[in-house]
Amino acid sequence: MKRVVITGMGVVSPAGNDLKSFWTNIVNGRSNAANITRFNAEHFKTHFAAEVKELIIIDHLDRNEIKRSDLYTQYALIAAKEAIEDSGFELDKMSPFDVGVILGSAQGGFETFEQQVREYAANGFMPHFNPFFIPKTLVNMAAGIISIKYGFMGVNFSAVSACASANTAIMDALNYIRWGKAKIIITGGADAPISEASIGGYNALKALSTRNESPETASRPFDVDRDGFLMGEGAGVLVLEEYEHAVARGAHIYAEVAGAAMTSDAYHITATHPEGKGAIQGMKFALHDGGLNAEDVNYVNAHATSTSVGDLSEARAINAVFGNNTDFSVSATKSMTGHLLGAAGAIESIVAVKAITDGIIPPTINTHTIDPEVPAGLHIVIKEAINKKVNVALSNTFGFGGHNGIAVFKKV
Structure with a gap:
């Protein structure tokens, strides 16, 4: 391939x-x-x-x-x-x-x-x-x-x-x-x-x-x-x-697109599945498509839009996939850009790629007290960026209608 x-x-x-x-x-x-x-x-x-x-x-x-x-x-x-x-x-x-x-x-x-x-x-x-x-x-x-x-x-x-x-x-x-x-x-x-x-x-x-x-x-x-x-x-x-x-042609290469996948929640026209079933499988499919395991991922750029239901379902889904990975971090950059709807995944994929090339994970701003229902194992980067070697980064996007789109990038 x-x-x-x-x-x-x-x-x-x-x-x-x-x-x-x-x-x-x-x-x-x-x-x-x-x-x-x-x-x-x-x-x-x-x-x-x-x-x-x-x-x-x-x-x-x-x-x-x-x-x-x-x-x-x-x-x-x-x-x-x-x-x-x-x-x-x-x-x-x-x-x-x-x-x-x-x-x-x-x-x-x-x-x-x-x-x-x-x-x-x-x-x-x-x-x-x-x-x-x-x-x-x-x-x-x-x-x-x-x-x-x-x-x-x-x-x-x-x-x-x-x-x-x-x-x-x-x-x-x-x-x-x-x-x-x-x-x-x-x-x-x-x-x-x-x-x-x-x-x-x-x-x-x-x-x-x-x-x-x-x-x-x-x-x-x-x-x-x-x-x-x-x-x-x-x-x-x-x-x-x-x-x-x-x-x-001697091009400068930022990163490799390792894999991607789509699934559907088949649940509700605007709400994500509360247990994140579609998101869980989408992330697993995307990793499999790239020949990767959950333990390979260092950074997840979360879809996390700051809604009551969506953030929790995604947090549960991420934890279900990466809960045993002790070397990955999560951040939600919509806290800075807002939600660009159909453009969100593009700029957030660019963030994921830049995290790989620069070894920096940007912060989630405005988050002061993490919801107690968010699984405790998630390392959410808040307030300030951190320096971290990133070999593999994943970008989550979820859309009205139950659409889940996940892209995975890795260092070349």
Whole structure:
């Protein structure tokens, strides 16, 4: 079976709009939550989110690209540009059919859809829709536009599995390269869900934190006082490449994608299985796919969104798989970035990879008193990052509908 490695990475996130600044802020444990600036949220139960900041899109994309794309696609394009440049592969030395794009998104062009429906109503329900309305809203469009922009003519589609979308995309990219269907695949995820309908909808689900008096402390995974998640936005993109192809061209290799897996909870449309049955088996399948044992894993980047039910079910699942491993640590970086929905797995996989390359496990911030129901054997890194040799790291993602997506990375 062909080996698959990561040769490029790019980020647009609340914690930074490039790989270097993102990682610096994550390691330093900086909160990125603040009052929403994109619209007036004073009448909503939640007034805050983790917005992308200081990103001047016109500095990265031309006016036509901006005009024809939703914000989620713009985030994906900017992150993809960084990842492709980081990888340094030259398309003119390859067949364009050997390079593909598989990108995940939970909501796609949600903001565009909301804006167009609002304008339709404001115009007395007269049908004067923007000609780019449909292309901008399609969930597959970020993958399509990246392909068009760079001339990548290989496999091209989007993975949609709610908040597990990015890890689903990474798994698909891994397998397409393993099968010999591509040499390089641009993968990851993007979402831009900080809009009135999105915040209002998640409020209605009682999924978001309402700690409006101190938004910077709102996301507190595993803490006894957690009250919901912090909405985030952005994109994470990884360049996956066949190992021998990467070596032959002298590419810089960050880490190997050792394995990945998906399972379903088959339990509830929004809640995770309380015993974490699907998550347990998903982690086991992913390790088996990579020829690894639980004892090999040094770091788990938890999905841990700071919800009452989700954090506990994941903690139980992690303990069930790794409870006998005395050399692994857990952290929940959504405490800093917020929950990027379909992009979460991508930026958290990047965190896992950087933990391997730099020997640093970032912290879980805002967690002061760990919920007594969290199994005592979990070593959750809180407050400050720790230095630790990491040979194998695992990224968990779980999505509405019961989707579990797990990716495993290892040192080359």
